Amino acid sequence: MSKSLKRVRAALEAAGLTPNIVETAQARTAADAAHAIGCEIDQIAKSIIFAGETSGEAILFITAGGNQVDAAKAAALACEPLGKADAALIRAQTGFAIGGVSPVGHKNPIRAFLDPKLQEFDVIWAAAGTPNHVFSSSTAEICALTSCQVSDFKKQTN
Numbered sequence: 001m002s003k004s005l006k007r008v009r010a011a012l013e014a015a016g017l018t019p020n021i022v023e024t025a026q027a028r029t030a031a032d033a034a035h036a037i038g039c040e041i042d043q044i045a046k047s048i049i050f051a052g053e054t055s056g057e058a059i060l061f062i063t064a065g066g067n068q069v070d071a072a073k074a075a076a077l078a079c080e081p082l083g084k085a086d087a088a089l090i091r092a093q094t095g096f097a098i099g100g101v102s103p104v105g106h107k108n109p110i111r112a113f114l115d116p117k118l119q120e121f122d123v124i125w126a127a128a129g130t131p132n133h134v135f136s137s138s139t140a141e142i143c144a145l146t147s148c149q150v151s152d153f154k155k156q157t158n
């Protein structure tokens with residue numbers, strides 16, 4: 001078991017949860033994960049990381065699989081301009097590699113925001129620290145574990 005996967009399992013167990021971690025052939029995209037699990041794409045909680053241009057910190061936006069983050073809305077919520085987070089910042093702040101960033105089990109504290117669309121589901125699925133593992137949870141559990149702020153940062157589609 002990878003160190004990243006162990007860290008996610010430990011974070012869930014430390015919160016008193018029984019981890020339901022599933023290995024998939026590949027869950028690099030929300031569509032891949034939804035297909036592998038057999039759920040709706042919006043039940044996939046994507047972990048999108050931006051770099052705070054003032055703070056230099058990684059900022060997490062947990063969004064429904066079918067949604068995209070609106071950079072301007074995200075920056076307004078973060079109260080600072082946001083840029084693209086590179087692999088080094090993501091690894092240093094979260095301990096995860098791109099493609100397997102979990103919303104929980106980070107090496108360092110991270111500010112987090114959650115897409116309200118995820119609250120429409122009793123069960124959501126998120127990366128468990130690798131591109132091949134996901135875990136099930138509820139938005140309430142994710143919010144408790146991340147101290148996230150539920151906010152609208154969805155990009156509007158035509």
